[in-house]
Amino acid sequence: MLFCKICNKQLKYISNSHLKLHHITQVEYKNRFGGELRSVEYKTNYTKHSEMMSNMWKNGLLKPMPISEERKRKTSERMKVNNPMKNPTIVAKAKKTKQNRVYRIIRSDEHRNKIRLSKLKEKNPRWSGGSEQEYRPSWDSNRKPALERDNYRCVECGITDDEHRIRYDKGLHVHHKIPYKISKNDSLENLVTLCVQHHIRAEQEILREMNKIKSSLIDLEPDRITAKVTRRKGNASVRD
Numbered sequence: 001m002l003f004c005k006i007c008n009k010q011l012k013y014i015s016n017s018h019l020k021l022h023h024i025t026q027v028e029y030k031n032r033f034g035g036e037l038r039s040v041e042y043k044t045n046y047t048k049h050s051e052m053m054s055n056m057w058k059n060g061l062l063k064p065m066p067i068s069e070e071r072k073r074k075t076s077e078r079m080k081v082n083n084p085m086k087n088p089t090i091v092a093k094a095k096k097t098k099q100n101r102v103y104r105i106i107r108s109d110e111h112r113n114k115i116r117l118s119k120l121k122e123k124n125p126r127w128s129g130g131s132e133q134e135y136r137p138s139w140d141s142n143r144k145p146a147l148e149r150d151n152y153r154c155v156e157c158g159i160t161d162d163e164h165r166i167r168y169d170k171g172l173h174v175h176h177k178i179p180y181k182i183s184k185n186d187s188l189e190n191l192v193t194l195c196v197q198h199h200i201r202a203e204q205e206i207l208r209e210m211n212k213i214k215s216s217l218i219d220l221e222p223d224r225i226t227a228k229v230t231r232r233k234g235n236a237s238v239r240d
Helices: 016-022 026-033 040-058 069-082 088-100 109-118 137-149 161-168 196-219 222-228
Strands: 173-176 191-194 230-233 236-239
Touching: 016 026, 137 173, 137 191, 173 196, 191 196
Parallel strands: none
Antiparallel strands: 173 191, 230 236
16 A cells, blocks of 8 residues: 555555645656655556456457437437537538638738749749740640540540539640750650640659759769769778
């Protein structure tokens, strides 16, 4: 048995309900007085009881208490009468709360423009020089024929233009197989119709391939090759 170090009462364990009388928590009690909160006898009995109940459950001696049909019927009848969502006052209050809930910060156009200007060009850490958008008559003249050639369907998944507008609120995309920056080619042979998802995947695949080419070119630079086969010992350079 244990004795409470505040009131000297004999207890099996120092519980939160007892410590509430002294306006203190178990953590504060342990930090102030130290020692164990449970007696050795209590721990032993608790462990034995836990093992016994576990073995009884494994051997099928313990089963969940069945709910009688009478109890189910009474619960169903009580919910029909006391169901809160059938109460018009509660329903009206819930609707009002949902309508008044703010899901996003509403910014003024002036504030939006200020944020946009603060991240333009050199102020944006990801800006890499940029490029001027040029007008290309060949793109305007070939985009629609590319869609008609592919029957207004994504060539990968087959989603139609109408389905795409319903799902993504925009029409199908026309993708350059070889990027325009490289090929400068807007011909039909270089265009293909894709949905949003497959357009993103195609762009990512192109970026991966370009990164592979860049990394291979970097490895072939003379300075890097020299750095790989050269070791420095003091002031002297020794080649492998």
